[in-house]
Amino acid sequence: MEPDKFSRKDFLKFGVATSTLAAISAGTFNLVDAAGKGETVRVLTADGKLVDVEKASIKLADTSKKREEVSFNRLRARQGIKGRKWVMVIDLARCKHALACQKSCNKHHHIPGDRQWLNVYEMQDAPATSPYWMPKTCFHCDNPVCVAVCPVDATFKREDGIVLIDNERCIGCRFCMAACPYSTRVFNWGAPTTNDQVETEAYDPEKGFPRKMGTVEKCDFCPDMLRQGMLPHCVEACPNGVYFFGDKNEDTVTNGGETFRLSQLLKDKGGYRYMEELGTEPSVYYLPAVNRLVPFEEPPKTKDDKMGDMNHH
Amino acid sequence: MESATTIEQLTIDLQPRKFGRAGQIWTGVLCLLILNGVVSYIFQLKYGLSVTGMSNYVSWGIYISNFVFFVAISLVGSLISAILKLSNAKWSIPLTRIAEIIAVANIMFAGLIIIVDMGRPDRITNILIYGRIQSPIVWDVLVVSTYLVISILLLYIPLLPDLALLRDKMKGLPKWQHQLYKILSLGWIGSEEQYRILHKSVNMLAVIIIPVALGIHTVTSWLFASTLRGGWNSTNFGPYFVAGAFVVGAAGVIALMYVARRNYNLEKYLTDDIFDKMGKLLVMLSLVYTYFTINEYLTPAFKMMGGEKALIQDLFIGHFAPMFWGVQIFGVIIPVIVMLFKNGRKPLPLFIVAVMTIIGAWFKRYLIVIPTLFHPYLPAIEQNGVPKVISYFPTWHEWSITAASLAGSLLVITILFRYLPFISMWEIAEEEGLNHEHMNPIAVKPKK
Numbered sequence: 001m002e003p004d005k006f007s008r009k010d011f012l013k014f015g016v017a018t019s020t021l022a023a024i025s026a027g028t029f030n031l032v033d034a035a036g037k038g039e040t041v042r043v044l045t046a047d048g049k050l051v052d053v054e055k056a057s058i059k060l061a062d063t064s065k066k067r068e069e070v071s072f073n074r075l076r077a078r079q080g081i082k083g084r085k086w087v088m089v090i091d092l093a094r095c096k097h098a099l100a101c102q103k104s105c106n107k108h109h110h111i112p113g114d115r116q117w118l119n120v121y122e123m124q125d126a127p128a129t130s131p132y133w134m135p136k137t138c139f140h141c142d143n144p145v146c147v148a149v150c151p152v153d154a155t156f157k158r159e160d161g162i163v164l165i166d167n168e169r170c171i172g173c174r175f176c177m178a179a180c181p182y183s184t185r186v187f188n189w190g191a192p193t194t195n196d197q198v199e200t201e202a203y204d205p206e207k208g209f210p211r212k213m214g215t216v217e218k219c220d221f222c223p224d225m226l227r228q229g230m231l232p233h234c235v236e237a238c239p240n241g242v243y244f245f246g247d248k249n250e251d252t253v254t255n256g257g258e259t260f261r262l263s264q265l266l267k268d269k270g271g272y273r274y275m276e277e278l279g280t281e282p283s284v285y286y287l288p289a290v291n292r293l294v295p296f297e298e299p300p301k302t303k304d305d306k307m308g309d310m311n312h313h
Numbered sequence: 314m315e316s317a318t319t320i321e322q323l324t325i326d327l328q329p330r331k332f333g334r335a336g337q338i339w340t341g342v343l344c345l346l347i348l349n350g351v352v353s354y355i356f357q358l359k360y361g362l363s364v365t366g367m368s369n370y371v372s373w374g375i376y377i378s379n380f381v382f383f384v385a386i387s388l389v390g391s392l393i394s395a396i397l398k399l400s401n402a403k404w405s406i407p408l409t410r411i412a413e414i415i416a417v418a419n420i421m422f423a424g425l426i427i428i429v430d431m432g433r434p435d436r437i438t439n440i441l442i443y444g445r446i447q448s449p450i451v452w453d454v455l456v457v458s459t460y461l462v463i464s465i466l467l468l469y470i471p472l473l474p475d476l477a478l479l480r481d482k483m484k485g486l487p488k489w490q491h492q493l494y495k496i497l498s499l500g501w502i503g504s505e506e507q508y509r510i511l512h513k514s515v516n517m518l519a520v521i522i523i524p525v526a527l528g529i530h531t532v533t534s535w536l537f538a539s540t541l542r543g544g545w546n547s548t549n550f551g552p553y554f555v556a557g558a559f560v561v562g563a564a565g566v567i568a569l570m571y572v573a574r575r576n577y578n579l580e581k582y583l584t585d586d587i588f589d590k591m592g593k594l595l596v597m598l599s600l601v602y603t604y605f606t607i608n609e610y611l612t613p614a615f616k617m618m619g620g621e622k623a624l625i626q627d628l629f630i631g632h633f634a635p636m637f638w639g640v641q642i643f644g645v646i647i648p649v650i651v652m653l654f655k656n657g658r659k660p661l662p663l664f665i666v667a668v669m670t671i672i673g674a675w676f677k678r679y680l681i682v683i684p685t686l687f688h689p690y691l692p693a694i695e696q697n698g699v700p701k702v703i704s705y706f707p708t709w710h711e712w713s714i715t716a717a718s719l720a721g722s723l724l725v726i727t728i729l730f731r732y733l734p735f736i737s738m739w740e741i742a743e744e745e746g747l748n749h750e751h752m753n754p755i756a757v758k759p760k761k
C-alpha cells in the first residue's frame with residue numbers, strides 16, 4: 001500500500017506533527033513527492049532526538065493537511081451561514097465613481113488585471129435623462145439562471161442567499177456565463193496570475209483563491225468577512241457610503257456608518273431591482289439617483305489612470 | 314436498373330474498393346489536418362482556453378457553433394433512414410446507409426468537440442458524479458449519447474447481410490479483411506427467420522430514432538433558448554434548429570452521393586432520378602427553413618425591443634451583416650432558385666449548390682452563437698469603467714482544432730466508405746425481387 005521509500009515506521013520516527021492516517025493517505029497519493037531525493041530538514045522527534053528528514057516528506061504531511069482543509073472549506077462553503085439572508089442596497093445618489101470599492105475588491109480577492117468582480121457602469125436610461133453611476137456586484141439572485149443551468153452543481157445557492165462557485169468542481173463549460181444576463185461571471189482563460197502567498201493557501205470557495213485555470217469566478221459577497229462579523233470589502237472601502245449591507249431576516253442594512261431598516265429604506269427612497277422583468281429576483285436593491293451627493297461628472301477616459309497600478313502583472 | 318441484376322453483379326458493383334491516387338491523397342490530407350489540430354489541442358491543454366479568441370464577453374466561440382453544426386448534420390440519419398423509410402419512399406433505399414454513415418461520423422465528433430470546449434476536460438467525469446438532471450447540458454449529454462447508440466445500431470444491423478455477402482462472395486480479399494467481415498457479420502446465414510428479425514428491428518429502431526433525433530437538436534437549441542439573452546430567448550428555436558438541421562443533412566447526403574457516384578461509377582444505382590428527388594426534397598426543406606428564419610427575425614425586427622434591437626441591427630446592417638446576408642443569399646436563396654429548375658437538379662449543379670448550402674449552414678451556426686454575446690444587457694466595460702469594444706476573432710488554435718474535427722468526421726466517413734458497402738446490397742436485391750436464397754446459399758440448405 002505504501003511506497004517503499006516512505007514506510008509507516010519511518011514516518012512515526014520522524015515525528016512530523018500530523019496524524020498517521022492522513023500521512024498514509026498522503027503517502028499513497030503523492031508518490032512523486034515521496035520519491036524525490038533532495039534537501040533535508042532537521043526535526044525533533046517524539047522521543048527528543050534531532051533527525052534529518054527529506055524535505056519532500058515534510059511537504060507530504062503539509063499536502064495532506066491542506067487537502068483536509070480544502071475539503072473542510074468546500075463543505076462549509078456549501079452550507080452557508082445559518083439563519084442569515086444577505087442583502088445589499090446600493091444608493092445611486094451617493095456614487096461619484098471613486099472606484100475605491102473596486103480597488104479594495106481587487107486587492108483583497110487578488111484579482112488579476114484582466115477582470116473585475118465589481119464594476120461601476122455609466123448609465124443613462126433615456127437620451128433626455130441624466131446619466132448616473134451604477135456600481136454592480138453579483139446580484140446573488142434568488143432565482144439564479146447560472147445555478148439553474150450548471151450541469152455539475154459547481155455553482156450553487158446557499159441558505160444565506162449567496163451564490164457561490166466551487167472551483168474544484170467546475171468543469172469550465174461556461175454555460176453560467178452565457179446564461180447570466182448581467183455579465184457578472186469571469187473566466188480563468190489561462191493559468192491565473194497570482195502571488196506566492198496566495199498560492200500556498202488552502203483553497204476556499206468563500207475566498208475564491210488560489211484560482212484554478214479553466215474555471216469560472218465572480219463576486220461572492222465576501223463570505224469570509226461575513227463569518228467574522230465584518231462587512232464586505234466594497235462596503236467598507238466606499239468613501240461615500242454607497243453600499244448598504246445586511247440581513248434581510250433582521251430587516252437591517254448598514255454601510256458601516258449609518259444603519260437603516262431595510263423595508264423602510266426601500267419604501268422611503270423608492271428602492272428597485274435592476275431588470276425586474278427578467279424574473280431573477282436579485283438580492284441587490286438600488287435607490288434611484290435623486291438628490292445627488294455630487295453632480296455627475298465624466299471621468300478621464302483613459303485606460304491607464306489610477307487603476308493602472310492596481311493591476312501590475 | 315435492369316431486372317437481370319444478379320447478386321454476383323451487385324456484389325461486384327457495390328463491394329468496397331481500394332482507393333486510387335486521389336483517394337490516398339485525400340486521406341493523407343485529412344490525416345495531416347487532424348495531426349495539426351491535435352498539436353493545437355495539446356497547446357490548449359497546456360495553456361488553457363487563453364489560446365482561443367474567447368473572452369469574458371464572448372465566452373462561447375466556434376467550438377460551440379461547430380458543435381451545433383455537427384449535431385445538425387447528423388440529423389439526416391433519421392430523415393432518410395427513418396422518416397423516408399417509414400413513409401415507404403423506395404427511391405431513397407440506396408441512400409440509407411450513406412445517411413447513417415454521415416449521422417454516426419458527425420454525432421461522434423459533436424461529442425468530441427464539446428470536450429475540446431471545456432475549460433477542465435480532466436473533470437469530465439463530474440458530469441456522471443455530480444450531474445444535475447435539471448441542467449440542459451445534462452439533457453444534451455443524455456440525448457446525444459442515445460442518438461449515437463441508435464445511429465450505430467441503425468448503421469450496423471442492416472449491414473449484417475451485406476457483411477456476410479462480402480465474407481462469402483468477395484474475392485481477393487486480404488486475410489485480415491475477410492476475418493473482419495467474418496467477425497462483424499456475427500455468423501449471419503440469411504435464413505428467413507433472420508431476415509424477419511432484421512426487418513423488425515430496423516423498423517423499430519427507425520421509429521425510436523425519430524423522437525431522439527428531434528430531441529438532439531431541440532435540446533441543443535435549448536442550450537441557448539433556456540437563457541435570458543436577446544436573440545437566444547426564443548420559443549422558435551427548437552423547430553428552427555430541426556428545420557435547419559434537415560437542410561444541411563440533406564445537402565450532406567447529396568454531396569456525398571455525388572462523390573461516390575463519380576468515383577465508383579454508380580450511375581446505375583445513384584441515378585439521375587435520385588438526384589432529382591433529393592433536389593426537390595432539399596428545396597422543400599429549405600423553404601420550411603426559410604419560413605422559420607422569417608419567423609425568427611421578422612417579429613423581433615418589427616418590435617425592436619431593448620436588448621434585441623442592437624443585435625438585429627448588427628445582423629442586418631452592422632458588423633455581422635456581410636456574413637448574415639451571405640448565408641441567406643449563397644446558402645439558401647441561390648441554391649433554392651437553382652434547384653427549382655430541372656437542370657439545376659442534375660448531379661453536378663446539385664452537388665455545387667449542396668456544398669454551398671453546407672458552407673452556409675456552418676456560418677449560420679456561427680451567427681446563432683456569437684452575435685448574441687456581443688450584446689449584453691449592461692454596457693461592456695473594462696478596467697475603470699472605460700467602455701470596451703467587444704470583439705471575437707477565432708485564433709489559429711481554434712481554426713486548426715475546428716478544421717481537425719471536420720477532417721476527423723470526413724475521415725471516419727472515408728474509412729467507412731473504403732471498407733463497407735455504402736449502398737445496401739441486400740435491400741437493393743430485395744427491391745429487385747431477388748430471393749434471399751440467392752444471397753446466402755447456406756440458408757437454402759434444408760434444416761433437419
